[in-house]
Structure formats: C-alpha cells, structure tokens
Amino acid sequence: MWITWKAPSPNNFNPAADPGLMRMPKSRGGCPATLMKKIQRLEMEGISKSFHGIHANKEISLSVGSGEILGLLGENGAGKTTLMNILYGLYQPDAGQIKINGSPVRITNPMESILMGIGMVHQHFMLIQNHSVIENIALGYKDTPFFFPKIKIREKVASFSRQFNFTIDLNQKIWQLSAGEQQRVEIIKALMNGADLLILDEPTSVLTPKEIEELIIILRQMKADGHCVIFISHKLDEIMNICDRVVVLQKGSIVGSADTGKTDKKTLARMMVGRDVVFNISKEKLAKGQEILRADQIHVTGDMGLPAVKGVSFDLHENEIFGIAGVAGNGQRELAEAITGIRRIDSGKVTINGKDITNLSPRHIYDHGVSHVPEERIRFGIAPGLFLYDNAILKQHHLKKFSRRYFLKYNDVKTHTQGIVDDFKVLTHSIDNQIRNLSGGNIQKLILGREISEQPRLLVASHPTYGLDVGATEFLRHHLLKLRKQGSAVLLFSEDLEEIFELCDRIAVIFAGEFMGIFDSDDERLCEIGLMMAGSKRI
Ligand SMILES: Nc1ncnc2c1ncn2[C@@H]1O[C@H](COP(=O)(O)OP(=O)(O)OP(=O)(O)O)[C@@H](O)[C@H]1O
Ligand SMILES: [Mg+2]
The missing domain is CATH 3.40.50.300 (P-loop containing nucleotide triphosphate hydrolases)
Structure with missing residues (x-):
C-alpha cells in the first residue's frame, strides 16, 4: 500500500521546533517521527x-x-x-x-x-x-x-x-x-x-x-x-x-x-x-383487547438462501406490547420484514384483524394499519438525499391528505412535517434540509414520528430507541405505552433486555429462527432468558 504523508500546514505546525518531524520513517506509513x-x-x-x-x-x-x-x-x-x-x-x-x-x-x-x-x-x-x-x-x-x-x-x-x-x-x-x-x-x-x-x-x-x-x-x-x-x-x-x-x-x-x-x-x-429524567417507567396493567396480528407457522428464507424463520407462531392483541428478545442474527430482521411485506413468506399465514395479508406488498400492508420502524434507519428508514418533508411522508404520499391526483400538496406536507418536528423535538435548522445532515438520534426521531403519528393498528418496531438520548428514550417509551393504551398493538424487537422487561406484556425469545418460549413479563422462568437467547434452554 502506498501512503504519502502530507506535511501539516505551517499555520499551526512548526517542524523546525522538532527536526525529527521532517523524517519519514517506514513504519506508520511515513508519519513524522514524533x-x-x-x-x-x-x-x-x-x-x-x-x-x-x-x-x-x-x-x-x-x-x-x-x-x-x-x-x-x-x-x-x-x-x-x-x-x-x-x-x-x-x-x-x-x-x-x-x-x-x-x-x-x-x-x-x-x-x-x-x-x-x-x-x-x-x-x-x-x-x-x-x-x-x-x-x-x-x-x-x-x-x-x-x-x-x-x-x-x-x-x-x-x-x-x-x-x-x-x-x-x-x-x-x-x-x-x-x-x-x-x-x-x-x-x-x-x-x-x-x-x-x-x-x-x-x-x-x-x-x-x-x-x-x-x-x-x-x-x-x-x-x-x-x-x-x-x-x-x-x-x-x-x-x-x-x-x-x-x-x-x-x-x-x-x-x-x-x-x-x-x-x-x-x-x-x-x-x-437540563432536567430530571425518570429511568424506570411503570406501565399500568391493561386487559388484552381483540386480536390484531396472528402469525401461523411462518417460514422465511434468509439472504443466504437458508431458513431464517422456522415455523414461528404467535398472536398479538389490542392494548398489548409483545417483545421479541434475542441475539442479533437469529431471524428477527427476517421476521419483521416478512410481517411488513418486505420479504416473502415461504409458508404459513399472517393475518391483521382477521384478514390474510401474507405476501401482500408493503404498501397494502401499510394500508391495513401496519407501521414499521426498521432496524437500519439509514438504509431502510429514510431517503438520505431527500428533504425532511419528503421523508416525513414516505409510504404516506398516496394518502388523500397529502396528494391530489399526480401532485403532492406541499403546504399540507410541510405543516405535517413541522408537527412531527415539534412533537418529537427533532433538532434541525429547517424542514428544508436534507435528512442526511441530521444527527443519528434526530433521524430516528423523525422516523418514529412518521410511523407513530398515524395511530397504527400495529407498530412493528425494531430497536426503536437505538441512538436516542435519555430524554428522547423516556419520551418514546411513554409514547409506546400511550399507543398501547389507545388500543394499538406493538411488536417490539430489541436486544435491550431492560427495555423489553419495562415495556412488554409478553416476551418471546428467539434463537436460530425458532421461539424458545413465549412468557408473560412476570413469568419467573424469564430469569433464564440469557440461556434461552444462547439457545441452550427451551421451555
Ligand atoms: N454534514 C452536515 N451538514 C449539516 N449539518 C450537520 C452535518 N453534520 C452534523 N450536522 C449538524 O450538527 C449538529 C450536531 O450533530 P452530531 O451528529 O455531531 O450530533 P450528535 O451529538 O452525534 O447526536 P446523536 O446523539 O444524535 O448522534 C446537528 O444539529 C446536525 O444536524
Ligand atoms: Mg452522533
């Protein structure tokens, strides 16, 4: 590998102060000696x-x-x-x-x-x-x-x-x-x-x-x-x-x-x-409502052509947060993508409110009330080169409130975006700003605002607090609990066990594409969650 050492600018660097600086030794690719x-x-x-x-x-x-x-x-x-x-x-x-x-x-x-x-x-x-x-x-x-x-x-x-x-x-x-x-x-x-x-x-x-x-x-x-x-x-x-x-x-x-x-x-x-932050939020007990999501014996293939999700079944109800805990790479991404229509389901069935949505397009699944916060926000959550207001309506641009015939109603889109920016405290100098210029946590806040503000029936959220500061994490957790109280269901993928225990009503542990068990959040067997995540225990 050829490396050239560019001499530092004389403005703030004085080689004369140390003659050794001008030497170009071999190791470290020719960096100055000091x-x-x-x-x-x-x-x-x-x-x-x-x-x-x-x-x-x-x-x-x-x-x-x-x-x-x-x-x-x-x-x-x-x-x-x-x-x-x-x-x-x-x-x-x-x-x-x-x-x-x-x-x-x-x-x-x-x-x-x-x-x-x-x-x-x-x-x-x-x-x-x-x-x-x-x-x-x-x-x-x-x-x-x-x-x-x-x-x-x-x-x-x-x-x-x-x-x-x-x-x-x-x-x-x-x-x-x-x-x-x-x-x-x-x-x-x-x-x-x-x-x-x-x-x-x-x-x-x-x-x-x-x-x-x-x-x-x-x-x-x-x-x-x-x-x-x-x-x-x-x-x-x-x-x-x-x-x-x-x-x-x-x-x-x-x-x-x-x-x-x-x-x-x-x-x-x-x-x-600049204020006190509440670290442990308490969730009130709520009775389960009607069934929203049912996954029946789902099989999904991963990117390597091997089975990634192997016969997973569960149901999810109104007023419920269902957590999926596991080490990354055990089928979580494939399962979330299969439910939201991004990945094909090989066999099995998914229903939302009793309607079969198996292998429908992501847009159709969205129209059934399913929102999605993807785990890779830059790759799948946003279009980095577009403005904030474009990103605030990705997947929603076809809704009547944002478009008429072939044209977007930009005034309405911008008002909606400003609402998300204010509610979710997205730090930006303007909504006429490419989203790539925002800090990581602020990109995540805009995605969350976009997916939550539409009151979804089901929110599929992968690592939703990924990169959020303590204040924003507290805000988001309260928001998820608010959604639950309002009758939505949340499917939460997270490796943060504290988050899973704090928010979820039921928890499934996934290993190698299979559920090792499904538990109520107060089930004592969950003390062995570490073993289950490592695949050495199935209950
Ligand atoms: N290339 C850029 N163009 C315009 N603004 C930028 C650029 N890079 C950073 N900024 C702005 O600088 C500020 C600081 O961003 P930075 O990414 O350093 O924050 P951070 O402390 O790392 O936040 P986070 O915890 O969300 O990662 C933000 O307001 C961001 O929008
Ligand atoms: Mg940062």
Whole structure:
C-alpha cells in the first residue's frame, strides 16, 4: 500500500521546533517521527465547527491521556459525532487545533489519522455493502500488503473474533447482516488495527448485554495496556461502568465534566438534558383487547438462501406490547420484514384483524394499519438525499391528505412535517434540509414520528430507541405505552433486555429462527432468558 504523508500546514505546525518531524520513517506509513511514538496524550483545543451558520461545536477543549477512558455524553445533536469526525479527519474544524503528545497536528483525512494511531467505530456503519466481512476488514487493515494474503488475514480475524466471543460468518456480504452483526464487524475492524487512541461512537447500541460485557473487558485491557479511548454512549450505566471521566456536551458546547467515581447517573442526565429524567417507567396493567396480528407457522428464507424463520407462531392483541428478545442474527430482521411485506413468506399465514395479508406488498400492508420502524434507519428508514418533508411522508404520499391526483400538496406536507418536528423535538435548522445532515438520534426521531403519528393498528418496531438520548428514550417509551393504551398493538424487537422487561406484556425469545418460549413479563422462568437467547434452554 502506498501512503504519502502530507506535511501539516505551517499555520499551526512548526517542524523546525522538532527536526525529527521532517523524517519519514517506514513504519506508520511515513508519519513524522514524533507521531511514531505511542499517543500518550491527545488534546483538542478550542475546536469550533458550523454548518449553515449553526454551531455544531463551539470552542470545545478536551484531552485524553494514556490509560484513560473518556466518556462523551450529550443529547441528540449535541455535536459528539461532529467532534469525533474532526479528530478522525473527516471534517476540518473552522477554528482550534489538535495536539498529539504536545505537538500540533493537522489531520486532513482518515488515512492520516489511522497512521497516527487513531481508530474509530462509526455511529453509522461505514462498511461496503457488496463486499464480504473479511474484505471489509482487510480494506481498513493497516498491515494489509498490496496483494494481501487472504488466508492469513482470515486466520487473524477468526482468532480475534474467538477472543472477543463474536460469532460471525466471514464470507457473508455486509448487506446480508443484521444491524447488530454489522456493529460487530465495525468493532473488530477498529480493534484489529490496534489503535493507540480508539474512538467508539455508540458502539453498543445494538449489541447484546453479553457482547457489551465482552467489549468492556477488551476496553479495560486496552486501558491497562496504556491506550486512550473516547467512548460515546447514551447508556449511562455503561458510561459509569467503563469511563474514568466524562465530558458533557449541550448544543455544541461543553456544559460540564466529572470523574465517574464522583458522580452518578442522575447528575449526568440532569447535566445533559437540563432536567430530571425518570429511568424506570411503570406501565399500568391493561386487559388484552381483540386480536390484531396472528402469525401461523411462518417460514422465511434468509439472504443466504437458508431458513431464517422456522415455523414461528404467535398472536398479538389490542392494548398489548409483545417483545421479541434475542441475539442479533437469529431471524428477527427476517421476521419483521416478512410481517411488513418486505420479504416473502415461504409458508404459513399472517393475518391483521382477521384478514390474510401474507405476501401482500408493503404498501397494502401499510394500508391495513401496519407501521414499521426498521432496524437500519439509514438504509431502510429514510431517503438520505431527500428533504425532511419528503421523508416525513414516505409510504404516506398516496394518502388523500397529502396528494391530489399526480401532485403532492406541499403546504399540507410541510405543516405535517413541522408537527412531527415539534412533537418529537427533532433538532434541525429547517424542514428544508436534507435528512442526511441530521444527527443519528434526530433521524430516528423523525422516523418514529412518521410511523407513530398515524395511530397504527400495529407498530412493528425494531430497536426503536437505538441512538436516542435519555430524554428522547423516556419520551418514546411513554409514547409506546400511550399507543398501547389507545388500543394499538406493538411488536417490539430489541436486544435491550431492560427495555423489553419495562415495556412488554409478553416476551418471546428467539434463537436460530425458532421461539424458545413465549412468557408473560412476570413469568419467573424469564430469569433464564440469557440461556434461552444462547439457545441452550427451551421451555
Ligand atoms: N454534514 C452536515 N451538514 C449539516 N449539518 C450537520 C452535518 N453534520 C452534523 N450536522 C449538524 O450538527 C449538529 C450536531 O450533530 P452530531 O451528529 O455531531 O450530533 P450528535 O451529538 O452525534 O447526536 P446523536 O446523539 O444524535 O448522534 C446537528 O444539529 C446536525 O444536524
Ligand atoms: Mg452522533
């Protein structure tokens, strides 16, 4: 691999201060000599960045040292990803500078940051969909030679995933993987490069508790080995558990920082949101209403041509939230897609309000009152290049209230969009904005607003709180309970067991495409849910 080292701009970098900087040693692809040293300390000083005149980052200064795990907290749209993208060379700051081991550096692209020893797990997966897992890992692997020995890299990845307890088929194409599996690939990819400074932007959002534990062990090991880690998460328990120190952002500025040993979850949430957040919501007991959904012996084939859902049957009623718990890749995505019409059902039957909807088109199924929050919001939930108001009526554009003959009623569409933006507190400078410019959590809020605001009979929601901050999560959970109270049914796919237990009336555990059992949420047998999710117990 040929790498050219671009000399940093003389404006904020003085090679004369250290003659060694001009040397081009071989390892680390020709980085200056001081940067060949392990990163002992990284500082960001006075970093500012605006988009369309709005500050995403405003004079942010922070530092992280060797053997330290720094948490970065903040509401959706607070500027966390922007700041880390600047550190990784994806954006250039409008002002401020980055220093490594006390020397100013200019990082103009991700290749430079990788060579300096910085690795990043991105919030939105950056994997190439048509390439296999092994190819994607090899692509970003810094020791891959020009003609890379695939077998050698395969062995390395396999031993690494074994150590990490990740089971993943290296030959599968990325488009065949669930969100959770893609997240695992991103993590392996970043960890394999052995970065001195690792940035993790919401790495655990769709991992299972077991996988999160494994990741925590690895991060602790990295800390003991003297690496620096910056960890972004909305899960306060994780931040408290993993990080030494935490910096809180609000609207692009730092509003506080604390040692995790000297603070608590409530204080952090208040610092972030500016008010107290209720962590445990209580749901009132409701009697089941009429049957809404019935799935009878459904069989569905996965992307690899193998059976993904094998004879699943269940029913779902008015005033009920039915949770499906399981490790990603056990048939959840295929089941959700089959019910919403995106994937063919090989055999079996699905009815909504007693009407057969098996293998109808997604539009027809939507017209039967079924909404869908997909697990991969960027790929299946939105059209990234379209404006917010276009995205707010995807699937609904044909409704009378939004269109007349061949034309959209844009005034009505925009009023509707503004309503969702206000109700769901979507942070955007305007609804005339491409949705790709929104932060991850704000994209999710718009999707949720679109799917919930139409009062569906059935909401099929995969990881609905994925990427939402604590305040927005609290808001959404209340909204799901409100839907339940109003007589809708919710089919909830989640790997967050806390969420499943808190919201669901009944819970099914899925493993290898089969239900290991269906339980009421107060069933004592659920204490063995971990074993069932791992497939070692069927009840
Ligand atoms: N390329 C861009 N063009 C325009 N605006 C942008 C762009 N990237 C980020 N922004 C804006 O910058 C602000 C901060 O976004 P950022 O993605 O950094 O937030 P975040 O803290 O990571 O939020 P989340 O928790 O939702 O991921 C948001 O208002 C977002 O809309
Ligand atoms: Mg983000």
